[in-house]
Structure formats: C-alpha cells, structure tokens
Amino acid sequence: MVTVDDVVEIVVTSMRDAFLAVTVFVAAMVLLFSWLQYVTSGRFVEYIREREKLQPFIGALMGLTPGCGGAIVMMPMYARGYVTYGTVVATLIATLGDSAFVLIGAAVTDSRFIAPMLAVHALSFCVGVSWGYLVDITGTTPQKPLGKFGPKFGGEETHTPQEEVSPLDDLSREVPEGLGYKILHQGYLLWWAITALGLIFAILLLVWAGQDADFSLELAFNPLTLHGFITWIGLLGSTLSVILYIAQKNWFADDTEATIGDKLHSMRETMVHAASETAFVTFWVMIAYLVFEFMMLFGGLAEDDLARNGGGFVAVIIAASIGLIPGCGPQIIAITAYTKDLISFPALAANAISQDGDALFPLLVRHKAASLWATVHTTIPAIIVGVALMVAGVNF
Numbered sequence: 001m002v003t004v005d006d007v008v009e010i011v012v013t014s015m016r017d018a019f020l021a022v023t024v025f026v027a028a029m030v031l032l033f034s035w036l037q038y039v040t041s042g043r044f045v046e047y048i049r050e051r052e053k054l055q056p057f058i059g060a061l062m063g064l065t066p067g068c069g070g071a072i073v074m075m076p077m078y079a080r081g082y083v084t085y086g087t088v089v090a091t092l093i094a095t096l097g098d099s100a101f102v103l104i105g106a107a108v109t110d111s112r113f114i115a116p117m118l119a120v121h122a123l124s125f126c127v128g129v130s131w132g133y134l135v136d137i138t139g140t141t142p143q144k145p146l147g148k149f150g151p152k153f154g155g156e157e158t159h160t161p162q163e164e165v166s167p168l169d170d171l172s173r174e175v176p177e178g179l180g181y182k183i184l185h186q187g188y189l190l191w192w193a194i195t196a197l198g199l200i201f202a203i204l205l206l207v208w209a210g211q212d213a214d215f216s217l218e219l220a221f222n223p224l225t226l227h228g229f230i231t232w233i234g235l236l237g238s239t240l241s242v243i244l245y246i247a248q249k250n251w252f253a254d255d256t257e258a259t260i261g262d263k264l265h266s267m268r269e270t271m272v273h274a275a276s277e278t279a280f281v282t283f284w285v286m287i288a289y290l291v292f293e294f295m296m297l298f299g300g301l302a303e304d305d306l307a308r309n310g311g312g313f314v315a316v317i318i319a320a321s322i323g324l325i326p327g328c329g330p331q332i333i334a335i336t337a338y339t340k341d342l343i344s345f346p347a348l349a350a351n352a353i354s355q356d357g358d359a360l361f362p363l364l365v366r367h368k369a370a371s372l373w374a375t376v377h378t379t380i381p382a383i384i385v386g387v388a389l390m391v392a393g394v395n396f
Helices: 004-040 045-049 052-064 074-079 085-094 099-109 111-138 179-211 226-248 257-265 267-299 303-308 313-322 329-339 345-354 357-366 368-392
Strands: none
Touching: 004 099, 004 179, 004 226, 004 267, 045 052, 052 074, 052 085, 052 111, 074 085, 074 357, 085 111, 085 357, 085 368, 099 111, 099 267, 099 329, 111 345, 111 368, 179 226, 179 267, 226 267, 257 267, 267 329, 313 329, 313 345, 313 368, 329 345, 345 368, 357 368
C-alpha cells in the first residue's frame, strides 16, 4: 500500500538528486558555453558567409555545441540569405539542445555514459553534415522569399552594403518589465551561490562514492547532520530553480532570440540566462524523475519492466516522434529516460537526430515553410539511423 511517506520520499529524493546529480554540473557547462558565445559573438558571420561549400559542416559544428544558442544564431543568417538551407538542416540535426547537458552530466558522474555520449554526438554530427550536403545538392531549398528580409540564398541583395547589418545584431533584446523579469534578474545571484555550494558537495559525493563502493546519500532532514545538510541544499537549489523556471514563462523552450541577444551583449546577462537555462533543465529533469518513480510506485513496475519496452522498433519511432515537438522540455525527458536505462541507444540516437531544440521557433517565425520541411528532414534520417542501429544490435 502506498503511503504519504512513500510519496514524500520520492518527491524529496527526486528534487535533491536532480539538483546534486544534474543541475550543478549542467550549470558549470552552461556558463562555460554561454561565456564562449559572449566572447566570440559576431566573429564568424563573414567567415561562414564567404565559405558556401563549408557551410553545412560549420552549421553542424554550431549545432553540436551544447544548448540551443549555437543553433539559434544560424536561423537569422539563413533568413538573410547568408547560408544555405542545407546548413539549417545540418544544424538542426546535429543539435541536442539542452538535453545534451543532461547526457554530458550523466557522463561526468558515471563513466559508463561516456561512450554513448560521444557516440550520439558523433552520429548527430555525421548525419547532420551528410544530410545537409544532400539537401543542397538536390536543391530542396524552399523556393520562396525568406521572411521579411527578401533575398533568397544566392539571389540579388535588396539592400546596399552601407545598410547591411549583422544577423547577430538583428537578434532582439528582452523587455525589462514584469514580475518574472525582476525575479530572474534579482534572484540569479542567490541561485548561483546555492549552486556553487551544491557543486562542492556533488564533487565530494563522487569522491566518497569512489572511495567506498557501498556509500550512498541517505535521506535525512536534520540540517545539523551531513546527510541532512546536503539534502536541504538539494531541496533549496531545486526550489529556486523551479521559481526561476516559472518566472521566465517559457514552458517548453528556454532560449529565445531575445535571451541569446542579451547574452551576446552583456556578461551579466550571460550569467542571468545561464541560471535561467539551467533552471529550465532542472525542472524537466525533476519532472522526468517524478514521472518514472511514480509510474513504478503506483503501477507496481520495476525498471526492468520499463526497460523491456524501450529497446524495440516502437521505442525508436516514439523517440523520433518526440523529437518533432519544438523546444527542449520533452527532449530532456527522453534523454533522462536513457540515463535511467529505460530506453535503448538506438532510441536515444533517433531522438537526438530528430529533435531541433529551441532553434525551430525563430525559424518558424521567419520562414514557416522552411521550418515545416526542416522537421521532415530531421525525422527521416532519425528513423533510418535508429532502426539501422537496432537491427545491427548496437547498444551501450
């Protein structure tokens, strides 16, 4: 019989583990890649524009960077006719969005996820480059004006060189108003302080587990004990993350052109939105933990029961179909399912190739036909590769 204590234990453990096992490591990586985008913003625009033959390759590299920032900045470049449609497709196939942080975080805390993490990124990149060049060679670029900017790729410019503006300068900026904006821009420092403390304890937990194979973090509520203090750090960190997540009012996507634009122009905004992005990942990882745990609690299931249904053809199709959903939230749940050993590597690969992260939203605004066809171009190779891996028996 399920008791209140069972439910409380699942909720507390899920919140604690989501913060200490995922959030703190994701935060460090998000901040690093956000800083790299900040210091290098705008420098590659002319480089990629002048090298048409390398564009799908460069686009896949941009998509390969964890998070959605690299993929999002490619969309206005396509809208201005700077890059080919194959470049857009290569970028979207290669990107794992914010779910990449979940997989990388799993590899940091558990070495058995290193090989699949490297393999799925390599697969996404290779498929992205190949399919991107195939799209350009076959000329499947949507033949209509690109958004409000007018010219198609390879067409005549409709503006003079003096009027030309970098696509990255065109990225919008956030409007500094509303309660959510104030909560995010005033609460991010407290969130970073708790996250830094949590990172210290998360590293210590890894060290202790390495020294003692039987070590496990007990569930305790007395903050005067070590286990109790760590539990409260995890609870506080997850609670603050949920507050920041709700404040940003983006339920399925965290990165927008406005947040990317702000991050490219200010180091403070880089830290603000790194906190926001990590909070977004935390929320969806926590949801995934709760869904899996409550399915097992109320359904009388074990992880082996769920895993048996996660390795077949249907699992590959479902994982690729989830990738059709714009935004990173559902994708994080799919990737978390793999880290919980609930779906197979072929299903993981199918989802990774199919998903477009948050980058589909700015493309949808600028060019609806291009965004619609992009989902087709990412889903077809996702199913092909997923099924091929399953038939070949490739698994990690």
